[in-house]
Amino acid sequence: MRTPDLLRFASQSLAGARNRTLLMLLAMSIGVASVVVLTALGEGARRYVVNEFASLGTHLLIMLPGRSETTGGAPPLFGETPRDLTLGDALALLRERSIARVAPLTAGNAPVSYGSREREVTVIGATDEFFPIRHLTIGSGRALPDIDPERAVNVAVLGSGLRRELFGNRRALGEWVRINDRRFRVIGVISEGGESLGQNLDDMIVIPVASAQSLFDTPSLFRVLIEARSGPDIERARRAAREIIRQRHDGEDDVTIIAQDALLSTFDNILRALTYTVGGIAAISLAVAGILIMNVMLVAVSQRVAEIGLMKALGAPERQVLWVFLVEAIMLAAAGAALGIVIAGAGILGLRQLLPAFPLAAPLWAPLAAVAVAVATGLLFGVLPARRAARLDPVRALTGR
Amino acid sequence: MITLDHVERDFVVGDEVVHALDQVTLEFAAGDYASVMGPSGSGKSTLLNVLGLLDRPNSGSYRLQGTETTGLPEERRAALRRSHIGFVFQAFHLVPRLTAADNIALPMMLAGVAPGERDARVAEVLASLGLEDRAQHRPDQLSGGQRQRVAIGRAIVMKPSLLLADEPTGNLDQHAGNDVIALIESLNAGGITLVVVTHDKAVGRRAPRHIRMVDGRIDKDSPHAHA
Numbered sequence: 001m002r003t004p005d006l007l008r009f010a011s012q013s014l015a016g017a018r019n020r021t022l023l024m025l026l027a028m029s030i031g032v033a034s035v036v037v038l039t040a041l042g043e044g045a046r047r048y049v050v051n052e053f054a055s056l057g058t059h060l061l062i063m064l065p066g067r068s069e070t071t072g073g074a075p076p077l078f079g080e081t082p083r084d085l086t087l088g089d090a091l092a093l094l095r096e097r098s099i100a101r102v103a104p105l106t107a108g109n110a111p112v113s114y115g116s117r118e119r120e121v122t123v124i125g126a127t128d129e130f131f132p133i134r135h136l137t138i139g140s141g142r143a144l145p146d147i148d149p150e151r152a153v154n155v156a157v158l159g160s161g162l163r164r165e166l167f168g169n170r171r172a173l174g175e176w177v178r179i180n181d182r183r184f185r186v187i188g189v190i191s192e193g194g195e196s197l198g199q200n201l202d203d204m205i206v207i208p209v210a211s212a213q214s215l216f217d218t219p220s221l222f223r224v225l226i227e228a229r230s231g232p233d234i235e236r237a238r239r240a241a242r243e244i245i246r247q248r249h250d251g252e253d254d255v256t257i258i259a260q261d262a263l264l265s266t267f268d269n270i271l272r273a274l275t276y277t278v279g280g281i282a283a284i285s286l287a288v289a290g291i292l293i294m295n296v297m298l299v300a301v302s303q304r305v306a307e308i309g310l311m312k313a314l315g316a317p318e319r320q321v322l323w324v325f326l327v328e329a330i331m332l333a334a335a336g337a338a339l340g341i342v343i344a345g346a347g348i349l350g351l352r353q354l355l356p357a358f359p360l361a362a363p364l365w366a367p368l369a370a371v372a373v374a375v376a377t378g379l380l381f382g383v384l385p386a387r388r389a390a391r392l393d394p395v396r397a398l399t400g401r
Numbered sequence: 402m403i404t405l406d407h408v409e410r411d412f413v414v415g416d417e418v419v420h421a422l423d424q425v426t427l428e429f430a431a432g433d434y435a436s437v438m439g440p441s442g443s444g445k446s447t448l449l450n451v452l453g454l455l456d457r458p459n460s461g462s463y464r465l466q467g468t469e470t471t472g473l474p475e476e477r478r479a480a481l482r483r484s485h486i487g488f489v490f491q492a493f494h495l496v497p498r499l500t501a502a503d504n505i506a507l508p509m510m511l512a513g514v515a516p517g518e519r520d521a522r523v524a525e526v527l528a529s530l531g532l533e534d535r536a537q538h539r540p541d542q543l544s545g546g547q548r549q550r551v552a553i554g555r556a557i558v559m560k561p562s563l564l565l566a567d568e569p570t571g572n573l574d575q576h577a578g579n580d581v582i583a584l585i586e587s588l589n590a591g592g593i594t595l596v597v598v599t600h601d602k603a604v605g606r607r608a609p610r611h612i613r614m615v616d617g618r619i620d621k622d623s624p625h626a627h628a
Contacts, residue, residue, distance in 0.1 A: 005510045016498040310494045313455060314508040314555075315483020317476045394455045398490065399446075 028336020042275030125212020141188030161202030290377030309397025329382025487556030546577030
């Protein structure tokens, strides 16, 4: 039998049993659609988190004072505390070629006031490099000036939320705010919507790092943000940074360096696994559809006993009868899968309208895998009915016994 | 051309063995026209099924055009059936969703004949049956006589050498029945070997050779073929 004939014959018999075919298509398409939509949701969650991390800065290393791990060896005789991480340490890192930018940070809480309004907010001491590293954009005015980091200058950049609370509708640029007892001139306001990983950057104030150190009366830094020149440079930058600090701290390895990418890839892996799991659960509905296909095909075989007997009388060998019914099952599954992908596409479009901020998208493998599983299911569950048809005794089949 | 030698076909019904064919020995020459008659359960249909390679004898020999068929694998028997044997059934057995033309083309489609050749052959057969204007009708749009003619068209489209008809007029009125018999007789005149199983004496008498079966045995074969 020629392939086009086989396909035409199968589609004619499917069209002949319209209700049965439509029900089967429905079952199969729901299975496929749920696999695709659920994996799209999982993938959307993954992308959402990845985007959040990216907004925190790419190729980013975070250095904090103190070791997060302990090593063996003799207990220290003298009480040994980790050395402070100083501005000098941070600036020394710039010697390394694989490091593009460094942002030393200090942080603390202090009351900030303008006129009679006062707010207790996070005060961040930083340099001009802080803004590009954290992907912060300036809404009005300008960022911190590019000056020697050791110099204390009394200027401040406000988060937009803090600006609103202190100034309301009034103009903030050029005004003086008070932090503790010191006065700082407002030179810029950060654009709205600066949020990363739940930490709201709207409610903060950024001042030069030297000013913050004197404000909080500490020579120590809270963090040093290090931006590597490129992705492959991250590991080199990390090793170099550790080595530079070790040299400056008399051979003590007393800082912790966290790679942003390592954190990111951990989240990435977790969410990817979640997507697979959800897709796998949805695949159960495909198996259910497969069992339905088997039932429907079994009914079809018993309703078409005489036709099967006839095919055999006309010289169709068992293998051919088997294929006729198998092709029907596979066509049902494939058509159901195609319909399911259309439904899933519509569903994803609809969800995008509902959740515009959520980057919903089915990964390419999802529809491919769903269709492959659907066709395999049709094949697998089509075998039993097809074999039953192929093995019918033509004499009994023709006499309807 | 066809020889059955001591063919035995037994069925077990309950705990009783029924000899549907009991040591049947028969011979048909090419172009023979024989009717097989006998009471119900005498083995007429079993004989036809064995001749049509749909059923396999328990013992004995069946040679079709020089080929011993009893030991052949199912695949080869299907191939012989396809190329040498045409069936006409009492219940027509047309595929309801296919048009008359597609029903006639079905054996060629199963055999993998190219569509162009198929169409030409179907047109030829439809013309010989006088059904050109019914080509695109489905079976439920045809009369009983027309249905059986389509079924005959399907039986001969592969140009078989043996045509087996099982009560071909059983579901037809007298007039349509006569047309169908006239049609298959004209095919026989064209050289095809024709075996008709029937209850209808009028139909049975028209064949030059009468085979009468009783209890699985050949009771009468007249005029006796040169066995």
